[in-house]
Amino acid sequence: MQTALEKTLIVMPAFNEEESVGAVVREVLDQLPGAGCLVVDDGSSDNTAVAARAAGALVAVLPINLGVGGAMRLGFRYALEHGYSNVVQIDSDGQHDPGTVPAMLAGLADADLVIGARFAGAGEYVASGPRRWAMIVLSSLLSRISGTRLTDTTSGLRASGPRAVMLFSKHYPAEYLGDTVESLVIAVRGGCRVMQVPASMRVRSGGTPSHGAGKSAVYLGRAMIALLFALLRPPLGRRAEGGTA
Amino acid sequence: MTLTSYVLGIAAALLTLVIVVELLRRGRLRERHAVWWMVAGIAALLASIFPVTLEWTAQLLGIQVPTNLVFFVSIAILFLVCLQHSSELTRMEGRARSLAESIALLELRLRDVEGEVPERQPPPR
Numbered sequence: 001m002q003t004a005l006e007k008t009l010i011v012m013p014a015f016n017e018e019e020s021v022g023a024v025v026r027e028v029l030d031q032l033p034g035a036g037c038l039v040v041d042d043g044s045s046d047n048t049a050v051a052a053r054a055a056g057a058l059v060a061v062l063p064i065n066l067g068v069g070g071a072m073r074l075g076f077r078y079a080l081e082h083g084y085s086n087v088v089q090i091d092s093d094g095q096h097d098p099g100t101v102p103a104m105l106a107g108l109a110d111a112d113l114v115i116g117a118r119f120a121g122a123g124e125y126v127a128s129g130p131r132r133w134a135m136i137v138l139s140s141l142l143s144r145i146s147g148t149r150l151t152d153t154t155s156g157l158r159a160s161g162p163r164a165v166m167l168f169s170k171h172y173p174a175e176y177l178g179d180t181v182e183s184l185v186i187a188v189r190g191g192c193r194v195m196q197v198p199a200s201m202r203v204r205s206g207g208t209p210s211h212g213a214g215k216s217a218v219y220l221g222r223a224m225i226a227l228l229f230a231l232l233r234p235p236l237g238r239r240a241e242g243g244t245a
Numbered sequence: 246m247t248l249t250s251y252v253l254g255i256a257a258a259l260l261t262l263v264i265v266v267e268l269l270r271r272g273r274l275r276e277r278h279a280v281w282w283m284v285a286g287i288a289a290l291l292a293s294i295f296p297v298t299l300e301w302t303a304q305l306l307g308i309q310v311p312t313n314l315v316f317f318v319s320i321a322i323l324f325l326v327c328l329q330h331s332s333e334l335t336r337m338e339g340r341a342r343s344l345a346e347s348i349a350l351l352e353l354r355l356r357d358v359e360g361e362v363p364e365r366q367p368p369p370r
Contacts, residue, residue: 040349058353059353060349060350060352060353061349062346062348062349063345063348063349064341064345066342066345066346070342070345070346073342073346074349074350077346078350078353081350174342
């Protein structure tokens, strides 16, 4: 396990998280000795970068806000340039438990992309009402596409093996929901094997997740559009990208 | 059609073409963005000098009022230009994203390199 951790880079996209990022970084460094820890400050206007640096993380500061997808591609590029084999994405708001990471890395022996799923048995995270239905619809569709049972496709806790890191460092979408839904489709079409492991979630340190029927309908609609276009895109080799030649 | 409206049509078309060509000449407009404006200007010039061509084309397409053909073509060209701009914007966003990522990586590397230099040693002059 120790060797797997040493080849692993923990990437934490952070946008205005100065209050929670320090604690999460300390927790990661404490629980996952040997792993690299890169915080990507996604154009924050507060002291996220200072807080993360003080806690001992490497910090890459994006001059403009790119969204989770943009921050993650930077993480994948960094991992590739510095010889890390695996990348684990953890949210910087403290809702993910770093204790799940070893189980996810173990999963990388049989898969290229491991998703930490919130509804797969562990923890007490429960999404309710329309939002939950939206997630169920999305999950069943993506399960079909990927050929494995996935119950939480919008989870921001995921581990990528060498093959996925290579793929994502070039093609990681920055659009809304691109980092979750579309990236999964890209992985599957790029020949990656996907699996999920149960992960417990905690209540977010700050802010409440959005609920409500209207918002959930919009969310599902946008997710469907993202999914549709992810499937319609030309194969990866022939795609015009923004210029990471 | 009165002589005034005939002259006005030609003048408007010529003005459009002159502006586009002048912008191109001064390098304020790139060729690839000027294509549709050039097409529109030349079409407008032809239709204003020889109104018969407009009437003839309208008849050929089964459009009863030739003016409607003008509106149709104008809207179509504006639509295409808008679409081209949206596509161009997407490309620019992709490039800005890549540049932002590279800047962040370089900054991280710079910090790393500077960290290796012992702090008490005065910088060489």
